[in-house]
């Protein structure tokens with residue numbers, strides 16, 4: 429069947445479910461591997477360079493009033509680093525830091541000096557002697573955020589407190605994971621627990637760990653926690669290497685949360701690369717969980733009874749049932765949204 433309800437009804441339905449299972453509403457945005465690659469490419473170009481001029485197009489971009497954004501003109505960038513999903517530029521004057529959050533659709537571009545800021549999607553340009561850093565956001569909702577802050581203490585206040593999964597011991601990982609009892613999808617994407625993991629890589633991590641996105645963190649065995657920790661490190665490290673390999677010495681111009689090499693994220697209906705079962709998903713508000721029922725949930729389809737009722741959907745309970753229905757000509761049941769949201773696309 430096809431869902432024909434109103435957009436607002438669909439949103440409400442997703443939101444009720446999201447409230448109950450405790451998912452966050454964050455969409456797919458650049459995550460740890462993407463931001464890591466941005467940081468390296470930026471450091472290669474702007475570390476040691478003076479900011480000659482700032483051209484602001486969107487009045488909504490800068491979220492701080494003091495110090496004024498103009499005060500960065502003439503300062504020199506002394507370092508580029510990652511803080512969660514944010515990019516931090518340390519400046520050589522007055523302990524100033526420029527902190528950029530790209531949110532979902534914000535992207536950076538490296539252009540020739542003095543390059544024009546594109547009209548509809550351009551937010552700002554930072555002019556350096558060797559090039560211009562252009563910030564765009566391909567969405568009518570302008571959510572990318574730039575903070576100019578003074579002092580390490582103020583910078584620390586932007587730190588959500590999640591641990592860097594590539595740097596911690598397995599004990600630290602287990603402690604953060606079990607601190608509260610949440611679904612794995614929610615725990616992995618909680619920036620106060622783990623640093624820089626969002627919607628896309630949490631799907632990939634859980635598929636590699638062969639764990640259900642809805643499994644509760646306090647129900648995990650020690651062996652499952654260890655498997656999840658390994659899967660987390662391997663997934664993020666592999667993707668950093670892959671993205672770095674693709675970008676080389678160039679600038680990452682094609683950052684997207686949906687990539688064909690991903691196992692399950694954004695691959696609804698396509699075969700799982702491990703077992704061939706069609707990838708399934710739960711869509712809620714602006715977020716989604718993609719998973720392989722055979723690899724991750726013992727063959728069960730994750731359907732929420734309340735969501736099914738709201739959508740009047742007829743969800744099959746198992747992969748076998750799904751296959752039987754399809755063979756009988758009933759087709760695939762439609763989830764609440766018909767396709768994944770692309771980065772930069774407006775949510776319905």
Ligand SMILES: [Zn+2]
Pocket residue numbers: 700701702703704705720721722723724
């Ligand atoms: Zn599978």
